[in-house]
Amino acid sequence: MIALVVGMVLLGWFVLRVYREPRRLGNSVLLLIALGVTLIGVLHVDPDSGLATLALLVIILSPLLVLLLAALLMVNGVQMVRREGRRVANLLSFGLGVALLAPYVLFVVALVVKSPWAAGVLASITLVESYFGFLLLAFLLYSLIYLRLPYRPGMGAIVVHGSGLIGDRVPPLLAARLDRALAILRAEIAAGRAPMLVTSGGKGSDEMVAEADAMADYLLAQGAPAGAILREDRSETTDENLSETRTLLARYGIPTPVVLVTSNFHALRTGILARRQGLDATVVGSRTAFYYLPSAILREFTALLVQHKWTNLVISLALAALPLLAVATYSVE
Structure with missing residues (x-):
């Protein structure tokens, strides 16, 4: 019973931490500890439950599961x-x-x-x-x-992070990010707002053009307003994406918070890095091919x-x- 109470308290603490600041890696550790303690409490309260049987089965089969x-x-x-x-x-x-x-x-x-x-x-x-x-x-x-x-509407800008080009062509991984950004932009415009679109990414050694330029061309081809696009074409890493974007936003007087658009697997780390740089931002993720995950x-x-x-x-x-x-x-x- 004590373990169950402690687990529920830890879960409540986790919810409070996420409400205050979701971009903390420590939240993940607290969540798993809270779930583990809660599970122990549940098994102790009702050892004959189906959950206890399932846990025992997982323990017995765990070597085979690891091999699989x-x-x-x-x-x-x-x-x-x-x-x-x-x-x-x-x-x-x-x-x-x-x-x-x-x-x-x-x-x-x-x-x-x-x-x-x-x-x-x-x-x-x-x-x-x-x-x-x-x-x-x-x-x-x-x-x-x-x-x-939940996504918070009313952002000052929609920032799309680059992920590499094939020559001068936008590959499917990056296209998914741009499509997600366009969907957010259209929803904001429908609500009477007009955030800026920021394409963020420099030119790699194996690329014909800067990612920011190829991304902007893709957005324009999909109907994005030309006057709504800013290009950040100097960054090569996520950290640089964020720092160069901060500089660009300050130069044009664009208010925060902003929304950062990246792939789903990259969302949490992007949020953590944004917090470290003091950038007020929400992160959303686009879908990724399953084999790539x-x-x-x-x-x-x-x-x-x-x-x-x-x-x-x-x-x-x-x-x-x-x-x-x-x-x-x-x-x-």
Whole structure:
């Protein structure tokens, strides 16, 4: 009963934090902890419930589920390489699939060599993988919630972030962002407002024109008013998209808040970065091809891990050291 009460309190705290500022990565961790404590409370209150049976079934089948997930990720990695080319970013899902198999391989090794140190290494890797698995699950759950937060109409500008061109052509991923921006613009115009459209993106080494120009041409071809488009053609990263957009908005006296339009997998990190830069902005996401999502989500997750690299490194080293210290202590005794 206590766990259930604590879980409900934590969920209430989560709702309050999201209401005050949804663009916090800590919200995702709090959400998963709150759900976990609440689940423990529910199972304790009614251990014979169908939920308890489901939880027990998941625990029993979890090794098979992990193996299945590893296989699906590796297949997706192969698909990404075939469709998008051989780049490190496109190998993330394949790499995660291989990493998920590591504890099973070490488990077999530990059984064969019958060494406590092999068991200790297995436990260390499992703990570190569990930590990152927890963070990834928290990120996924909160990303789904973040994408469904209500859009606030009446924005000063609609900013579309670039995602790369094919020569001078807008690819489907970027076209989806531009189409979402156009839908928002038309809704604002129908309500009697006239926000500016900002296309944000510079010229990459493999691109014939700046992304901002290709995006503006696409919007014009779809019927957007020429006088409503501003071009930010200097940025190369999301951070630069945001900082250059702030400068552009200030130059033209465009008020905030603004809405940032990106792909659904990129929405949460974009919001977090906007908050760090002090930009008053809402983020909306456009749809992404399903095969592209695993690698794209892993790229976003990896970027957030790097953003908090020292915290994650210290926690990982501490978790990895615990089993090895236990084995060393046992060996001395």
